[in-house]
Amino acid sequence: MRIAIGLDVSSKQTSVSVVAEPQREVDSCTITNDLLGFDKLLKLIHQYSDQDTEQIPEVVFEATGVYSRRLKHFLEIHAVPYTQLNPLQAKHDLSMIKGLHGRKTDRMDALGLSQSQLILNRSKSFVEDPVYMALKDLDRTYQEAVQDLVTNKNRLHRYLQLTFPELEHVTGTTDGIFYWRLVQTFPHPQILLKSRQNFDAFVETLRHLTPYPTSEQRAKSIADKLGKVALTAAPAVSAVPVELEQVQYIAGELIRLSARRKHLIKEMCSLAIPLPELKIFESLPGIGVTSAVTLLAELGDLTRFKKSNQVNAYVGIDLRHYESGDYTASDHISKRGNPYARKILYRVINCMVSSAARSNKPNHIVDYYKKKKQSSSAVGTKKIAIASVSRLIRTLYSLVINNQTYVYRIATKGR
Structure with a gap:
């Protein structure tokens, strides 16, 4: 019974x-x-x-x-x-x-x-093997760190508009440890003007803002730009601690989150090294270590699926069809699966397409993307990218099931 x-x-x-x-x-x-x-x-x-x-x-x-x-x-x-x-x-x-x-x-x-x-x-x-769940937990922490990083970048931009907006145009980028250290050190033009350092001493200060000193030529260029913008800057607040604390705090948070993100990737890599899927994912042109390990963490053990269409449903790119009487709606993806895996796969396709122009490694998924783009009259490429994601999932699933690394000749056999 x-x-x-x-x-x-x-x-x-x-x-x-x-x-x-x-x-x-x-x-x-x-x-x-x-x-x-x-x-x-x-x-x-x-x-x-x-x-x-x-x-x-x-x-x-x-x-x-x-x-x-x-x-x-x-x-x-x-x-x-x-x-x-x-x-x-x-x-x-x-x-x-x-x-x-x-x-x-x-x-x-x-x-x-x-x-x-x-x-x-x-x-x-x-x-599943417990290592897949551990990888997934680490990846969710990593994704939270990435989201916090984006949020704090937006906050820093907003606060800098009040204290020293010209600082965003000095280094050529608003990202990286050097830029955030620069914001921490000189959050207001008055602090820079009152530092009373000669030019050479100022250059040395800029060179050693990070553990890895920047070149003297770049430091001189930045010092020259800083001196000019500090004289013409018109901040909205005075150089008092209560106004500058938030800018320095957010810059410090960005430095911490950046280090945290790198540490999590190292932890995930150390856990994933014994798994055969990591080398298989990395064998595809355009997939780096970070993409491979985060994708492995979100997809888990692919052998639990009986066919690649089940992976599509798990990710949420399975198509939904609706028709009633004479009306037939255009097909669209369900978006009911794993949103993190879907985002990573979408970005992987974009990385594959952009890296294909710089490398001589052929990729049948990029070939499919370009062929669809040439034959499509639509302006956007999102639908083509999603179709390429489905092709990528089918490829990854086949490689994992057969325990093979990617070979372009085999992937295009019979085409």
Whole structure:
């Protein structure tokens, strides 16, 4: 007799429903999301296990972000197979089964999950190597650092318009450790004018703003520009600490976030080196170390997918088609998958196209991109890039499944 245990996981507790064939609830309870509650769940699983056939209940739950991670980890430690559903799939499955329950409560959701499991007979979830989850956690931290970096750059630009706007045009870029150190040292033209340094001493100060000294020629050029703009600058605030603290603080945050971002990439690389996928991803022209390791972190173990179209759906570039009567809408991607992986893949395509002009390494994905662009009458290239992403996913999936690195001759064979 098949038995299913449905779990509705929330932030502090989990509703449990035990259903036996045919669709009869034999037990229900609520457990806390800690060791005491999880131990109670484990005892419940053992209680309804068949000792003769060694058949254990089918555990099913809906993924609820960080809340279900603890339960998932506990089940994996105790070697309990489970079926984890994404919220969209859970909602779809329950809506297809009429008459299960009409009310929306945690207990009824758990009951619906267990009853639908006995009807739909869902397969067990693929358990990835823990290194993939560790890589994903590191990448999410990396993506947060990148987002914080962008936010703080915008803030620095806004505050500099009040203290020293001309500083943005001195170095030729508003990015990098040297520029941020320069902002920290001279956030206001009055500080520069009151420094009372001769030109040579000023040049030496600029040269040693970073751990890696800049060239004397560049330092002289920047010193000359700084001296000129300081005399003509018209800031909106006075050179008092209360006005300059925020500028110096944000510049310091940018330096810290930049170092943090590099450190995270090193950590991810050290974790990913034993994995064969890293070398496979890097073998494609236009994919660097950062793109390869972040893409690997977001895609995870590709062998858990049965075909490349499933990877498309996971990323969220699977096409949605709609037609009604005489009306047919243009196809568009679902955008219901992993947004981080989708963003990385889109940027990889742009990097491949731009690097193809500078290198002599052929790439069949770039060939496809250029061919579509030449034959398209549209002004934009976003749809072409998304189509190229699908081609890239198919290539990566095939290479990983066959454990091969990229070879242009093999990729274009039969074309």
